[in-house]
Amino acid sequence: xxxxxxxxxxxxxxxxxxxxxxxxxxxxxxxxxxxxxxxxxxxxxxxxxxxxxxxxxxxxxxxxxxxxxxxxxxxxxxxxxxxxxxxxxxxxxxxxxxxxxxxxxxxxxxxxx
Amino acid sequence: xxxxxxxxxxxxxxxxxxxxxxxxxxxxxxxxxxxxxxxxxxxxxxxxxxxxxxxxxxxxxxxxxxxxxxxxxxxxxxxxxxxxxxxxxxxxxxxxxxxxxxxxxxxxxxxxxxx
Numbered sequence: 657x658x659x660x661x662x663x664x665x666x667x668x669x670x671x672x673x674x675x676x677x678x679x680x681x682x683x684x685x686x687x688x689x690x691x692x693x694x695x696x697x698x699x700x701x702x703x704x705x706x707x708x709x710x711x712x713x714x715x716x717x718x719x720x721x722x723x724x725x726x727x728x729x730x731x732x733x734x735x736x737x738x739x740x741x742x743x744x745x746x747x748x749x750x751x752x753x754x755x756x757x758x759x760x761x762x763x764x765x766x767x768x769x
Numbered sequence: 770x771x772x773x774x775x776x777x778x779x780x781x782x783x784x785x786x787x788x789x790x791x792x793x794x795x796x797x798x799x800x801x802x803x804x805x806x807x808x809x810x811x812x813x814x815x816x817x818x819x820x821x822x823x824x825x826x827x828x829x830x831x832x833x834x835x836x837x838x839x840x841x842x843x844x845x846x847x848x849x850x851x852x853x854x855x856x857x858x859x860x861x862x863x864x865x866x867x868x869x870x871x872x873x874x875x876x877x878x879x880x881x882x883x884x
Contacts, residue, residue, distance in 0.1 A: 747813070
């Protein structure tokens with residue numbers, strides 16, 4: 657298996673633009689997680705899905721952020737409109753079940769200027 | 770609430786030195802405990818885990834023992850290598866109700882190993 661695949665690896669965008677981050681989890685993994693990593697706040701869980709259904713989105717910072725999982729093999733995290741404070745590395749992770757460890761993707765480094 | 774506290778870095782060691790990275794946790798139930806490693810420019814990778822008290826997780830020469838009495842899960846390695854240079858995250862996972870599991874990470878400890 658190729659692991660968790662995220663795209664793009666790097667994204668530079670102007671403030672106010674829409675940004676879409678993509679994730680392909682490992683086949684057969686029922687759980688998918690979106691994390692944000694910054695120097696100041698460390699790793700923050702934004703949202704997670706179980707069997708394509710959003711279970712906990714309490715970490716989503718505000719309405720500008722939205723996430724979808726239309727099928728078991730694809731998820732998106734969208735920021736609209738983007739702001740400079742959204743600059744961070746965004747990780748997607750998947751897990752076989754709730755009690756297993758997570759497999760992380762390589763992340764998307766987002767820079768909003 | 771649930772939280773993880775790791776020793777602050779950065780930690781700089783010479784090759785073949787002994788490594789300890791302290792991790793303590795606070796949890797309202799019985800968590801599973803994990804160590805993740807993040808190499809430069811990469812995502813986090815699961816290094817080892819322990820799911821109940823007195824379990825020892827081990828991988829690639831790293832070890833950590835789940836100590837319920839001291840609520841700790843310290844990471845150790847007897848002889849570090851330059852290739853171990855990375856950021857290490859301690860984490861706990863606990864059932865938080867309504868089918869929801871919460872994985873909480875520490876802030877991370879950066880390790881640099883010099884030849």
